[in-house]
Amino acid sequence: QVQLVESGGGLVQPGGSLRLSCAASGSIFSINGMGWYRQALGKQRDLVARITRGGSTNYADSVKGRFTITRDNAKNTVYLQMNSLKPDDTAVYYCNAVINDMVYWGEGTLVTVSS
Numbered sequence: 001q002v003q004l005v006e007s008g009g010g011l012v013q014p015g016g017s018l019r020l021s022c023a024a025s026g027s028i029f030s031i032n033g034m035g036w037y038r039q040a041l042g043k044q045r046d047l048v049a050r051i052t053r054g055g056s057t058n059y060a061d062s063v064k065g066r067f068t069i070t071r072d073n074a075k076n077t078v079y080l081q082m083n084s085l086k087p088d089d090t091a092v093y094y095c096n097a098v099i100n101d102m103v104y105w106g107e108g109t110l111v112t113v114s115s
Contacts, residue, residue, distance in 0.1 A: 002026035002104055004095045009109030016113070017083045022095030022106055024076040032098040034071055034078040038091035038111075045094065049080060062088070085113045 008020040024031060035050035049059045049069035057069055068081040078095065090113050095106035 002028060002099050002102075004097060004104050004106035006093065006095045006106040006109040009093060009111045011112045011114065012085055013115050014086060014113055016085050017081070018085065018111060020080040020082070020093055020095075020109060020111075022078045022097075024097055024099060024104070027100075028076060029100050031073070031076060032101075034095070034097040036069065036078070036080045037094045037096055038089075039094070039108075040088075040091040043091075048093070050096075051078065082111070085111075087113050089113050 003025050004022055006020060006022045008018060010018065012018050032053055033050055036048040037045050038048050039045040047060055048063055049057060049067055051057045051069045051071050059067060066084045071078040090111060092108040092110050094108045097104050
């Protein structure tokens with residue numbers, strides 16, 4: 001059984017930073033793409049950033065230059081460093097990964113940007 005567990009969400013003031021982590025565990029033979037999505041209240045779930053096993057990345061336009069996605073293949077973990085946070089970044093952030101050729105989602109972690 002495979003699990004994705006996110007951590008690192010919370011309340012931060014505008015302009016602040018947070019770092020999200022997502023660790024995969026269980027019977028893992030391969031992990032290909034990993035990424036982060038977010039869903040604000042009343043809106044659809046949208047891509048924030050993705051990273052391939054080889055380290056190629058892509059970002060939503062709204063976070064380019066502020067967020068950085070990285071991964072540690074030895075630890076089966078993906079990170080999202082979020083800087084210069086804005087109130088519009090407030091959302092539940094979900095980890096996503098293709099593990100053993102199947103798509104898995106984490107349960108989400110809430111990020112609130114507010115003064």
